[in-house]
Amino acid sequence: MSDEYDNNKSYQAQSSEVLDGSAGSINPDMDYVRPAEIPEQDLYHAHSFIQKWIFCQDAKVIGVQYFLTAVFTGIVGLILSWLMRLQLGFPELAGFMTAEHYYQFVTMHGMIMVVYFLTALFLGGFGNYLIPLMVGARDMVFPYVNMLSFWMFFVAVAVLMASFFVPGGPTGAGWTLYPPQTILEGTPGSGMGILLMLISLSLFVIGFTMGGLNYMITILQARTRGMTLMRMPLTVWGIFTATVLAMLAFPALLVSAIMMTLDKVLQTSFFMPTILKAGEVLEYGGGSPILFQHLFWFFGHPEVYIVALPAFGIVSDLISVHARKNIFGYRMMVWAIVGIGGLSFFVWAHHMYVSGMNPWFGFFFATTTLIIAVPTAMKVYNWILTLWRGNIRINTVMLWCLGFIVTFVNGGITGIFLGNVSVDVPLSDTYFVIAHFHMVMGIAPLMVIMGAVYHWFPLVAGKMLHEGLGKWHFWITFLGAYSIYFPMHYLGFIGVPRRYFEMYDSPYMTSAVGMNEFISIAAFIVGAAQFILVFNIIKTLKTGKKAEQNPWKANSLEWYTSTVPPEHGNFGERLPVVHRWPYDFSVPGAKDDFIPQTTAPSEVANTEVEKT
Amino acid sequence: MHVGIIFLLVIIGSILFHIFTPWYWTDIASNWGGMDSTITLTFWVGGGVFIAVCLFMIYCVFRYEHKEDRRAEYKPEDKKLEKILTWATTLGVAALLAPGLIIWNQYVNVPKNALEVDVMAWQWGWQYRLPGADGKLGTTQVRNIADNNPFGINPDDPFGKDDVMIESDVINLENNRPVKILLRSVDVLHNWYVPQFRSKMDAVPGTVTFYWFEPNKVGEYEVLCAEYCGVGHYAMRGGVEVQDKADYEVWLSEQETFEQLSARYEKLNVDGNKLAQK
Numbered sequence: 001m002s003d004e005y006d007n008n009k010s011y012q013a014q015s016s017e018v019l020d021g022s023a024g025s026i027n028p029d030m031d032y033v034r035p036a037e038i039p040e041q042d043l044y045h046a047h048s049f050i051q052k053w054i055f056c057q058d059a060k061v062i063g064v065q066y067f068l069t070a071v072f073t074g075i076v077g078l079i080l081s082w083l084m085r086l087q088l089g090f091p092e093l094a095g096f097m098t099a100e101h102y103y104q105f106v107t108m109h110g111m112i113m114v115v116y117f118l119t120a121l122f123l124g125g126f127g128n129y130l131i132p133l134m135v136g137a138r139d140m141v142f143p144y145v146n147m148l149s150f151w152m153f154f155v156a157v158a159v160l161m162a163s164f165f166v167p168g169g170p171t172g173a174g175w176t177l178y179p180p181q182t183i184l185e186g187t188p189g190s191g192m193g194i195l196l197m198l199i200s201l202s203l204f205v206i207g208f209t210m211g212g213l214n215y216m217i218t219i220l221q222a223r224t225r226g227m228t229l230m231r232m233p234l235t236v237w238g239i240f241t242a243t244v245l246a247m248l249a250f251p252a253l254l255v256s257a258i259m260m261t262l263d264k265v266l267q268t269s270f271f272m273p274t275i276l277k278a279g280e281v282l283e284y285g286g287g288s289p290i291l292f293q294h295l296f297w298f299f300g301h302p303e304v305y306i307v308a309l310p311a312f313g314i315v316s317d318l319i320s321v322h323a324r325k326n327i328f329g330y331r332m333m334v335w336a337i338v339g340i341g342g343l344s345f346f347v348w349a350h351h352m353y354v355s356g357m358n359p360w361f362g363f364f365f366a367t368t369t370l371i372i373a374v375p376t377a378m379k380v381y382n383w384i385l386t387l388w389r390g391n392i393r394i395n396t397v398m399l400w401c402l403g404f405i406v407t408f409v410n411g412g413i414t415g416i417f418l419g420n421v422s423v424d425v426p427l428s429d430t431y432f433v434i435a436h437f438h439m440v441m442g443i444a445p446l447m448v449i450m451g452a453v454y455h456w457f458p459l460v461a462g463k464m465l466h467e468g469l470g471k472w473h474f475w476i477t478f479l480g481a482y483s484i485y486f487p488m489h490y491l492g493f494i495g496v497p498r499r500y501f502e503m504y505d506s507p508y509m510t511s512a513v514g515m516n517e518f519i520s521i522a523a524f525i526v527g528a529a530q531f532i533l534v535f536n537i538i539k540t541l542k543t544g545k546k547a548e549q550n551p552w553k554a555n556s557l558e559w560y561t562s563t564v565p566p567e568h569g570n571f572g573e574r575l576p577v578v579h580r581w582p583y584d585f586s587v588p589g590a591k592d593d594f595i596p597q598t599t600a601p602s603e604v605a606n607t608e609v610e611k612t
Numbered sequence: 613m614h615v616g617i618i619f620l621l622v623i624i625g626s627i628l629f630h631i632f633t634p635w636y637w638t639d640i641a642s643n644w645g646g647m648d649s650t651i652t653l654t655f656w657v658g659g660g661v662f663i664a665v666c667l668f669m670i671y672c673v674f675r676y677e678h679k680e681d682r683r684a685e686y687k688p689e690d691k692k693l694e695k696i697l698t699w700a701t702t703l704g705v706a707a708l709l710a711p712g713l714i715i716w717n718q719y720v721n722v723p724k725n726a727l728e729v730d731v732m733a734w735q736w737g738w739q740y741r742l743p744g745a746d747g748k749l750g751t752t753q754v755r756n757i758a759d760n761n762p763f764g765i766n767p768d769d770p771f772g773k774d775d776v777m778i779e780s781d782v783i784n785l786e787n788n789r790p791v792k793i794l795l796r797s798v799d800v801l802h803n804w805y806v807p808q809f810r811s812k813m814d815a816v817p818g819t820v821t822f823y824w825f826e827p828n829k830v831g832e833y834e835v836l837c838a839e840y841c842g843v844g845h846y847a848m849r850g851g852v853e854v855q856d857k858a859d860y861e862v863w864l865s866e867q868e869t870f871e872q873l874s875a876r877y878e879k880l881n882v883d884g885n886k887l888a889q890k
Contacts, residue, residue: 099843174840180817181800186735186842273818274754276734276798281755289801289816323676325684329694354803356795356814356821359720363713370709377701378694384665385693387672389685394615394677402619402669409665413658416705420712422719423650426810429803429838479622486626490635495807497838500846506834508638508807515635586684593683610688 043139043569055151057143058568059214062150063129064460069150070121073157077112078527080105089520091502099501100188103172106499107189108164110175111197114303115204116157118445122310123208123246124153126452127215127239129460133558134236136224136576138569140214149214152207156200163189163196171197174499176300179271179292180284183264186277195264198257205254208246215243224557226578230334231597233556233582234327237334238313241341242306248345249302256295263287290357297348304441305344309337311448312379315404317582318451319383321554322398323390324593326583328382336375336382343372353424362421369419373412380409391586391593396470397552400451403478404444411440414489432492435485443481450477453533458547459558462565463540473532480526484519491515553594556582560598584609616673623666630659641808641829641854643790646715648810654708661704719811722824726790729783730775732763733795733802733815736844738835739763740783744774744869754798754817760877764798765870775870781835782851786860790826803839806852814839827854 046052056062083105087094128146132139140146163170172188173181181187182194189197219240223232232240259270263284271292272284320327327333349357349365383405392398414436418424427433450473457465491512496503503509550559562572576598584595589607601609640648676684730741730749741763743749750765750772757764762779765772785791795804795815805812813823835850855863868876 099846103840103843103845172843178801178840181735181840181842184800184842186800186844188843275800275817276754276757286818288818290819323684324678326686326688328687329689331689332694354813356816356819359716362716362720366709366712366716370705373705374698374701378698380665381694381697384669384672385690387669387676389687390672390676391678391682391684392673392676394673399615402615402673405669406619406622406666409662413662416658416708417651417654420650420654420708422647422712422715423654425719425812426644426647426651426807428812429805475618479618482622487629487633487635490633493637494635495638495805495836497805497836499840502846506836506849511634583688586686588683588686608686610686 044143045568055147057139057147059128059132059140059143059146060460060566060568060570062146063125063127065150066120066124066128066153067126069154069157070117070125073112073160074117074121076161077109077117078530080109080112082524082527084109085520085523087501089517100169100172102501103174103499104170104188104193107172107174108160108170112160113442114175114307115201116160118307118441119208119246119303120153121449122307122445123215123239123243124150124211126235126310126314127243128211129456130235130558131215131218131239132222133561133566133570134233134556135219135222136227136557136571136578137218137222138571138575141218141222142210142214145210146214149207149211152203152210156203156207159196159200159203163193163200166192166196168193176293176296177260178296179260179263179287179289180273180275183260183272184275184277184282195261198261198264201257202254205250205257208250212243212247215239216247224575224578227557227597230331231578231581234313234316234330234333234337235310236313237337238309238311238316241337242309245302245309245341245344246306249299249306252295253299256292256299259295260292290352290355293352293355293357294349297351298345300351301348302341302344304437305340307441307445309341311404311445312337314452315401315448316379316383316386317556318397318448318455319386319401320583320585321455321552322395322401323387323392324585325386325390326581326585328385328388329378330581330583332378333382336379339375340372343368343375347372347419350419350421350424353421354428366419366421370416373416373419376412380405380412396465396467396474397451397455399471399474399478400447400454403474404447404451407439407447407478407482408444410486411436411438411444415440426495427492429497430492431488431496431498434498435488435492438488439485443485446481447478450474450533455552456558457537457540458551458564460565461541461544462547463544464547464551465540466536466544469532469536469539473529473536476529476532477526480522480529484522484526487515488519553592554582555580555584555594555596557597560596580609616670619666619670619673623663623670627663638808639829640810641806641827641831641833642810643826643828644715644719644810646711646718650708650711650715653711657704657708719823722792722822723790726792726824727786728792728794729785730763730794730796731783731804731815733797733804733837733841735799735842736837736848738781738804738848738850740778740780742776742778742864742867743771744776746771746774749794750775750870752796757798760874761870763870773869773871776864776867777870777873778867781849782853784853784855784860784863785827787830787854787856788826788828789857790824792822792824795821795823800841801839802837802841802848804850805836805838806833807836808833812838827852830854830856 044057087097087102168189168191170189171193183190262268263270263272267283269284269287271289272287274285275282316327346368349361350369353362454465454470549564561570578597579600582597586593587607590604732739748771750769752764797815797817802815803812809825811823811825813821833852837848
């Protein structure tokens with residue numbers, strides 16, 4: 001097959017939505033889109049500093065508030081990971097750290113990164129900022145509830161951080177909080193620490209529900225004229241599906257948090273069987289620890305996709321814009337997102353193959369888990385096929401996307417090991433698992449977050465981040481993170497168990513000492529490299545190059561606001577009208593290599609547009 | 613240009629790391645070689661896909677770097693290609709799933725001749741119980757646990773009398789004889805894991821869980837707790853000594869039964885009372 005693309009070839013139309021390519025036959029009606037049935041939204045404009053920047057109802061400000069709060073928790077999580085790596089790599093330097101400290105750091109690092117950092121950042125941060133802009137709405141449909149959502153999240157973070165300062169310290173039960181140890185002596189923070197954790201999680205779920213309702217209803221009800229569901233950017237599809245998952249999954253976390261609180265405070269026995277401790281039988285009996293695991297992972301597995309789906313969506317848009325090519329197989333991409341979302345509710349017990357649940361479940365959950373690999377693989381193919389025959393800008397944003405593809409595929413494939421029930425038996429609870437999930441839901445989504453920051457910063461701040469610093473940031477982060485987690489799989493092959501404060505002198509583990517030192521050093525460097533971005537942002541805000549409108553020549557609506565950065569209300573006097581999908585890049589016959597979503601067919605009459 | 617080269621080096625580095633790594637499996641000492649083979653199969657299929665995807669990506673980066681005067685191809689969909697890829701992936705995934713399920717089927721079906729071993733876990737230690745001459749373990753209850761009944765055996769259960777008590781964190785096993793590990797815990801979750809045996813399962817308070825393996829290499833092995841169980845988790849070690857039949861039987865004959873242990877305690881009690889009376 002020739003690599004040269006034939007510009008003169010026109011393709012067969014494929015769906016009823018599609019416009020016939022030949023210039024003469026354009027139907028003039030296509031320029032007309034029926035009016036919205038909902039009247040224009042009345043916005044509450046802020047009158048004071050407090051209303052504008054603190055108790056603000058503008059989704060864009062709320063998005064930035066979510067972003068900054070989440071980043072703050074992320075930095076706390078990062079510092080905790082440094083402390084853990086110090087203990088694992090150089091225990092002689094970590095003399096101040098007891099096993100209690102270590103387990104508290106492990107627990108808080110995990111919970112912070114999964115829930116308070118990644119979830120809040122993708123849905124609260126990017127969701128709030130981008131949804132109204134991308135679907136052509138003036139704001140979220142319930143701005144006041146949206147404001148409450150952020151402040152509830154803020155209180156949840158405050159409660160979580162407070163647990164560092166209570167007697168006994170934060171909980172050290174592991175982020176999975178498996179009972180009975182979570183609420184028994186013998187686990188650090190089993191008093192105040194765990195209570196604050198459970199309260200904080202409950203507040204998070206309540207706050208998140210307020211935000212989630214907004215995201216869903218805004219996307220379903222407040223799209224501008226012409227913005228059909230199948231014209232939405234994949235970012236919106238990803239965030240939308242993730243929100244639906246969150247709405248169904250978080251209640252399981254909430255009830256398990258409430259039940260565990262009752263077990264702790266009122267000595268109920270939801271999760272507590274008869275227990276003998278220090279020679280005495282405790283006042284519990286009849287409860288099931290495995291019930292908690294089912295509830296937790298019924299939340300916990302969709303949670304993985306709550307983080308991953310927005311990342312999938314965002315990275316699709318970034319790749320398409322910077323490869324100057326339409327996303328390959330848009331409909332397949334949409335259905336893959338929806339399909340993965342649906343399937344994610346039927347795979348939870350693959351976290352529990354060796355939990356002691358009925359072993360016959362293993363057959364079912366291994367099968368469902370490996371089925372989910374198919375739509376996931378399709379997404380990967382479509383990303384690289386989008387690059388194929390593209391016109392790829394190798395800039396900072398694209399670098400993060402390429403880094404995402406490498407780390408995501410790597411982590412996805414190790415997922416096939418762990419999902420395949422009997423292969424999981426030797427590997428579960430070892431460092432292989434740690435390497436797998438950090439690669440696939442730590443580093444890969446982080447790559448997307450970073451790409452998204454470099455991509456949308458010009459929109460949010462009106463200035464271009466420094467490319468040179470961005471590239472250094474990328475290469476140190478990518479190469480460093482890869483050299484942390486790629487070798488870590490081999491620790492898992494040896495059989496080194498996770499959550500070990502120290503290894504002592506197990507014969508087959510002494511060889512791992514050198515690797516632990518190497519991984520720790522890489523972790524210190526990667527963590528420190530993140531401050532390049534902080535520096536870049538501060539420098540850019542002070543002296544950076546002003547961004548022109550739509551610097552990346554993208555098609556989606558957020559770049560076509562009345563001002564940059566967009567003001568409250570987003571689009572000036574009139575809402576934009578949408579005539580096409582956001583991926584019309586390099587359309588044969590068009591003057592530029594992009595056609596904005598707002599361009600009517602008659603304005604680009606000579607093009608051979610396939611999909612609108 | 614240099615971007616593609618660095619990514620290429622990452623991929624080559626990964627392959628070299630795998631070839632030259634000193635960090636790999638411990639020598640297997642049980643019948644679960646099938647798990648290792650399935651890992652190896654998954655590794656080569658998955659690794660092949662990883663390398664292919666990355667090389668294709670790197671090729672695109674080299675070949676289609678941005679040029680002002682060039683345009684990308686415009687081709688929103690390719691149904692045929694998408695269909696081929698979907699089916700190829702489905703087949704590949706099914707090929708990996710099949711051996712996984714077959715081995716799982718073996719893992720959950722314990723051979724009839726397996727020796728039952730009661731592994732009892734607590735924060736933070738292990739002890740073991742073997743069935744006596746009757747070949748059956750007596751039933752237990754957490755509430756029965758006391759100094760003279762460390763396993764909580766129901767005193768009325770006739771099967772419990774001859775159970776062999778091993779109040780040590782090391783257990784001996786007979787080489788080439790399947791073992792059914794019955795796990796229980798008196799407090800929190802634990803997991804009795806010997807990396808060389810490949811197999812593991814959580815011990816869950818309130819219930820008895822199980823798994824089986826057949827040790828096939830004489831030697832001493834370290835037991836690790838593989839489910840986080842509180843602050844002493846990392847120190848919760850034990851041991852297994854796999855012996856030939858003859859050595860094993862000598863060892864077994866030296867162990868105390870529940871009846872003997874009860875008698876010993878009774879004597880202690882009587883002696884203690886006498887002492888107190890004096």
